[in-house]
Amino acid sequence: MILIIVVVVIFVLFLGLVAFLRIFSKNEDHDGRDEYESSKFGEVGEKYVANELNEIVKKYGGYLYNNFCFEDEKGFSSEIDHILITKGGVFVIETKTNKGKIIGNEDDKFWICIKKDYQDDKQFKNPIIQNQGHINHLRRMLNHNPPKMISMVIFPIADISSINSPIVHNMGSALSFIADLTINSKKSSDFAKNINERIKKIQDNYSISKKRHLQNIHDHF
Incomplete structure (x- = not known):
């Protein structure tokens, strides 16, 4: 029975990835795609990851927030791609939809995505540092006794074989990592519920639109 469940999960994951790659291929045919097109593709990638994370919630219980935008009282804001709360912990997740080979170290300011034939290599901000900034901001918002994140x-879809960090995952390793921590957790059944109530308060009182978040970035940086 367990084997059948594992096979079904792998098959669903495979179908989702195939659909995602088809959409990506259509976008890759247009080398001159503008920022809007690139942004829309990023949204497709985030939705794919969100769907996979939602399967974790269905199977093991928990709570999932996607595109979590919030602003503090000083006008500084953050956008977190996904916050997954299970018995295994509070997972703060950054999704990157690069295609190519990723090069970078944990403490580098920028990473590089090497594409085919070394054409149009893309430099982008270190996502580990970027995500830690999101975590620090969220912890400050929680204020009293914030949980470990x-x-x-x-x-x-990127090749991350050159990245040496336990923080960085492909989709399969991410799901296995989360499931393992959740299954083997010794936390009480109320852990996820209590954390969710605190995160929900931030969403209810401090959430903002993505448009406003982008304006905040422009104003402050």
């Missing part, structure tokens, strides 16, 4: 960076 587990940072994860997920590259659904």
Whole structure:
């Protein structure tokens, strides 16, 4: 029975990845795609990851927040791609939809995505540092006795074989990592519920639109 469940999960994951790659291929055919097109593809990638994380919630219980935008009282804001709360912990997740080979170290300011034939290599901000900034901001918002948060960076389709960090995952390793911590957790059944109530208060009182978040970035940086 367990074997059948594992096979079904792998098959569903495979179908989702195939659909995602088809969409990506259509976008890759247009080398001159503008920032809007690139942004829309990023949204597709985040939705794919969100769907996979939702399967964790269905199977093991928990709570999932996607595109979690919030602003503090000083006008500084953050956008977290995914916050997953299970008995295994609070997972703060950054999704990167790069295609190519990813090069970088944990303490580098920038990483590089090497594409085919070394054309159009892309430099981007270190997502580990970026995600830690999100975690620090969220912890400040929680204020009193914030829980430990587990940072994860997920590259659904990129080659991350050169990245030496337990924080960075492909989709399969991310799901296995979360499931393992959740299954083997000794936390009480109320852990996820209590944390969710605190996160929900931030969403209810401090959430903002993505448009406003982008304006905040422009104003402050």
